Structures are given as structure tokens and as C-alpha cells.
Amino acid sequence: MATNRFVGYLESRKNITGSACGLLGLALTFTGVAGPYWPVVVLGLYGAGALIAPPERPTLPDFPDPSAQLDEIRADFTILQDYLSGVDLPPGTATRLRALTDVLDALLAPGWVAEILAQDPEGVHQVSRAVRQDIPEAVDAFVRTRWWHRMTPGQDPPEHHLERQLTLLNEEAHHLTTTLRETESSRQESHTRYLEDRQQ
Template sequence: MATSRVLGYLESRKNLTGGACGVAGLVLTFAGVAGPYWPVVVAGLYGAGALIAPPERPALPDFPSPSQQLEEIRADFGRLGGYLADVELPPAAAARLTALTELLAALLEPGWVAEALAQDPEGVHAVSRTVRQDVPEAVDAFVRTRWWTRLTPGTEPPERHLERQLGLLQEEAGRLASALRDAQARRQESHTRYLEDRQQ
């Protein structure tokens, strides 16, 4: 531990800048400027160089790239599919869930769509939140509430809330897909204008 600290200091900006200033002090000594006080001059210049050196910049955290994040979301989406396969849902809610999961699968499928999604951090976050939080929470809340509803008949059926939640999530995913499509359309239009301008 102590050895690594010493090696780290030897390679630090402070030591390198101080060393360069110390060498300048030696040059002044050989030029006859420092006189008999040359050790003080060299040490002083080294210390001054070490003080004025810019501080060490810590390395940035190694966060996963958007593409790596999508790989992790894909894996979680697969686990979510296994969970949903074991849950019995009413037909209307099951149809909404199928539409939502098909849309998410299309967004996450490796290829140019996923590459376009990776360029949109907010979109990656939205898909991650839907897969990891919103869908599991909606389905789990339905399963728990359905059990209590059997004990207290006459209350509002929990499938209504589930259908509404899944519908809202599908709308959100649809807006994301539309935004990605619009971005590609703008890219195409921009290229058309570029080619047209090139002809003038």
C-alpha cells in the first residue's frame, strides 16, 4: 500500500512539475545565479512547482454505455417474460400486456432500432423503468389486489386498473417508438436537402 502511494506520487503532476522546477534551479546554480544558497533555491523551486501543479484528476467512473445498458435491459426483459408466463390474467389485460411486450421486444431487438434507442438516454431510461419497475409492479399489484377482492366482493375489479396501467405504458412506449421514427425521418430529410444543395 505504501509502495503504491510512493509510486503514485512519483508519477503525479505535482512531483513532475516540482522536478522540472528543481532542474531549473540546478540550471540557475550552474549559471552562477544561486550562489552558495543553491540547495535552498533548488528545494524552493521544487516546492513551488509542486504547489502550482494542477491537481490530479481522478478517473471517471466506468459506467456502462447505452449499448451495454440495453444488453442488461434485454436480460431483465427475458426474466420478466418468465415471470409473466406464470401469471394468469383476464383476457383484456392479457391482450394489452401482449401488445406492450411485443412493442418492448421490438425496441430492444438487436439491430438498428436498438442502436437508435441507444442514442436516446431518456428513451433507454424509459424502457428500463417499464421493464424493471412499471410492468412488474402493475402485475404484482393486480395479483395481490385480486386475492383481497375475493374476500370483499362488490369492490371495483382490479383488472380495470391493470388494463388502464398497461394501456398507459403502451402509449408511453408508442410515443418513444414514434420519436425514434421521427428522428430517422428527419435524418432522411436532412440527407435529401444535403443532396439537393449539392446540386446547386
């Protein structure tokens, strides 16, 4: 550990700047300017150089870029689809779920749409939350509640809640696609204005 710190200091800006100033002190010594006090001059210039050197900047955390995040969500979406294919849902509910997964599939498909999504951190978070939390939790709660409903009939059917949840998730997904579309439209309009301004 101490060796690593020593090597790190040798490579630091403080040591490099201090050494450069110390070499200046040696040059003054050889020209006779420093006189008999040359060790003090060399050490003083080294210390001054080390003090004025810019501080070391810590290395930034290596977070995955948005494209890498989408790759992970894409892999989880494949797992989710495998899970959903084994769940028996009422026809109407299955249609709502398919509509939702079709939108998510279109957003996550590699290409320019996914590139636009990757530039929207909130959108990436929303898709991630839908894939990893909202959809599996809604479907799993339905499966578990359906069993209890069969044991104690007469209560509100669990598919009503699932249908409502899927409707809300569909609305969120369509709101996201609208937001992304408006972002692209705004970019197109900005480019038009830029070209128009160039003609003036």
C-alpha cells in the same frame, strides 16, 4: 496508506513539473549561474514548478454506457417474460399485455433500433421503468386483488384496472417509438440539407 500517498505524489504532475524545474536549477548550478546559493535555487525552482503545475484531475466515475444498461434491461426483460408466462390473465388483458411486451421486445432486440434507443437516456429510463416496475407491479396487483375480489364479489373487477394500466403503458411505449422515429427522420432530413448545401 501513507506509502500510497507518497507514491501517488511521486507520480503527480506537481512533482514531475517541480522536478523538471529543479533539474533546470542543477543545470544553472553546473554552468556557474547559481553560485554558492545553488541549493536555494534548486529548491526554489522545484517549489515554483510544483506551484504552477496543473492540479490533479480526479478519475471520472466508471458508469456503464447506455449499451451496457440495455444489456441489463434485456436480461431483466427475459426474467419478466418468464414471470408473465406463469400468470393467468383474461384473454383481452392478455392481448393488451402481449402488445406491450412485443413493442418492448422490438426496442430491446440487439441491432440498430436498440442503438438508437441507447442514445436517448429518457427512453432507456422509460423502458427500464416499464420492465422493472410498471408491468410487474400492475400484474402483481391484479393477481392479489383478484383473490380478494373472489372473496368479496360485487366490486369493480380488478381486470378493469389492469386493462387501463396496460392501455396507458401501451400509449407510453408507442409515444417512445414515435419519438425515436422522429429523431431518425430529423437526422435524415438534416443529411439531405447538408448534401443540398454542398451543391451551392
